[in-house]
Amino acid sequence: MATEHSVTTLHPLEVKVLLGFSSGGNITPERIVEQLGFNLGQANQAVSWLVQKAYLNEKDRTVKVSYELTELGAAYRADGFPEERLFRCVKEQGPQRLPEAAKAVGLEAKDIGSAFGALSKAGVLQMDGEKRISIAADSLPPYCDVIRGLLDTAAPEQRLEHDQLSDEEQQAIAGISKKRGASAVAFRIVEREEVVYALSDTGAAAVAELQQQGITGDEIGTLTPQMLKSGSWKNKRFRGYNVNTPPARVLLGRRNPYCEYLDWVKDRLTALGFEEFDGPLVETEFWNGDALFMPQFHSARDIHDVYYVQEPTHAREIEQPFLDNVARVHENGGDSGSRGWGYQFDHDFTKRLVMRSQGTVLSAKQLRDAKIPGKYFGIARCFRYDQVDATHLSDFYQTEGIVLGEEVNLRNLLGLLEMFATEIAGATEVKYVPGYFPFTEPSVEVHIKHPVLGWFELGGSGIFRPEVTKPMGIDVPVLAWGLGIDRMALMHLGLNDLRELFSGNIENIRLRRGN
């Protein structure tokens, strides 16, 4: 296997490891770090490459045990472990009973109890007939020094390696960690697998070849302009090329097909002379419904279940004169020529904040300063409380638009709908059916047939009623539509589920084109 690899193409890190351990011996990433000054990442990398090439073999695998200070251990380290605290307390405050001592040192009775047990056994403390403990020797027994030493060396980040501890220390750790029960140990045991590698026969052959060819690992991998300029390359040796290395698969960055599609639609509409409009996701009931002549408290309003904004709940005010104009139209028709809905307009409700539920909000707002004649469109993210399925999302995009002018009529509208359905959505079967919207008269719905999902509604359209246009100061006919652009994309991109448009499935995204 190794013969497939020419030593001239080895990575400098590999060369250095091979040469550094050429005389045999155990190889571990830690030893590489120590002897060759690599960082641990480089050492691990070099080992894994060399193992792949079979230049290194696994020789031994062992579990290494080390100890890590627990929180309790850290507290012992800072404030003393039970023996230390008890001894200090009795020494400073004189003879006393165990419960008092436990309280004085702030430890549990059972900890102090076992500390006393150990210290009395060592002849350092004693208990008299009245159960009072007092000092019997000047200093703590040697095992306590061992524990203190361990606590001091085991800084929070510093583990103690089991192998490097003396028998006494190992015993002390076991003692202080076990004695007080599993939940209150001073040291936690950490186990880690250590793999030891050795040079294989092919590895040894590679070393010989490296030495023969005089390769050191200091060869140059990249030629820089500086080297060319200074001529320093002349006395450098270069690393060989490995012409057998398969080239990396290049994955070009590309845009999400749905975004591409949206841009394409925008380009088409602007090319037709449409100006784009936009607006906030949070709207008032005024613009989302009232200005569109949707009666405030009526089932017609339930066409969409809106999401209400929790904080703040209301807008401070609504722009005049539109508020008064719209209120009048609802109450008695104002100067729109209609009788209105005939109810008392609610000025508090109209300020209620909602998540925009239809792109038509933007059309209504555009009427305030629309040019006549004029053509406008927008792509609006909308929100409705809806059951999510293949053709419904609770937040979705509509392409909304208006065309206004003295001359515009229903035929123009049907022409535009046709363009959306056949060219922009790419449908071959289209139906136009009468619909109802409080803001248009007449109203037309567009349906298209999807090869898998069958017929579905693309959206609604119509000619804005004077109750909508008059309060905004518009006296000419206004064609309006709001079509589900997600649904158009579904058709256009050949997908069967709206959720796929927004999925992060990279493979799918790579395959599709947006237009």
Ligand SMILES: N[C@@H](Cc1ccccc1)C(=O)O
């Ligand atoms: N806003 C309507 C669609 C529509 C827009 C413009 C005119 C007529 C209908 C909806 O969301 O269903």
